[in-house]
Amino acid sequence: MAEIIQINKNTWRLEDGFVRFFLLEGKEKSVLIDSGVGSSDAFELAQTITDKEIILLNTHGDVDHISGTGSFSTIYMHESDYNNCGIGHKYPKTSLIKVEDGDVLDLGNRPLRIVHIPGHTIGSIAILDINERVLYAGDSVQKGHIFLFGNHRAPELYLDSLSKLVSLTSEYDYIYASHDEYKLSNDYSIKVKNAWEKVLSGQAIYEDADLFGNKVKSYTLEDCGFYL
Template structure:
């Protein structure tokens, strides 16, 4: 069962068996950021917290982030994510968002930052006034999924470098997995680890993920689960 944890008077995190999603409120509207893995009632959870009208935005469309999407006729998502979303059986109308778009909840502007790589349409959300980055899966200290279709490690590195250029705008990062919260210094570490994987200097070990053999590259600050390199 999902656990609702209040961060402050206008922000909550909902912990759902290893993944978390967020509810943010302004003076006029509320926004769910993702809808969990085992929470088809995500909208009802949000409506039990606030009386404001609730909208939904997805950071990306992996199945552990969209279980409650069916409660919404429409929702915000980057259009490059639609293929992933529909492949996972996602329904409803997508309200497209793009890099630098602002969603204002009423005295609470939220800026969209396009960070493809983990998935084609991954985004982060900058809570401008509160100096918080909501990072989806891309910035976390858990094991980041970078195996099978839709993943692009070079693009992921470029997206992390983009975030590293924006760190003057946020003090704290709210990730979807792993420890909560994490901090901007993690971004540079993730770049370093991902680049070591790309240049072949990182050491990994083969593990099983849901019946798929993958390579786990474990660093002190996080891990990456990647396709097993082809033998040369």
């Protein structure tokens, strides 16, 4: 069972040990942003926090973010990850509601803007909580290593996505991450972008590493890094 920690009046983080997900409440509805790795009961869990209607919105389709999908009848996410990550096969009773770059979901006096940021996965999105000035960035901006190897990744698109997040820094003060430290200041997206540019230009060194049976290049630049 994930540990529920209240961040402020209408925002909670749910910590399941490996990954973090979030519940945001508006005047009319609530949204669960992701559902962790071991929370197949995510809907029931969210109901213990809010009595408003609850929708599920996924930052991306990696297995550690989607365990509660089957407890909802619909899921909001980018179509690319829904298809590439086989969500329809894994959860045949849950249907897709597509979200795209620029869409705004309003929870009732709490608008959330979708920002498409392909890289970590092709269908990764960030969610800008406009009034609260917080960016939920999934696994695309975090302390520690960001996975960019394997299927359904798009490292060739990642720099443009980071540039997009940097261009939006006047609209958010904090980034809430899914792994490692939960609260990062907005300039952390600049730090990740600078680090990624060093990797792309060949200025960063790497070590060979074995990750879940994959041979990867592990780049570490201060407190951020990448697995390629």
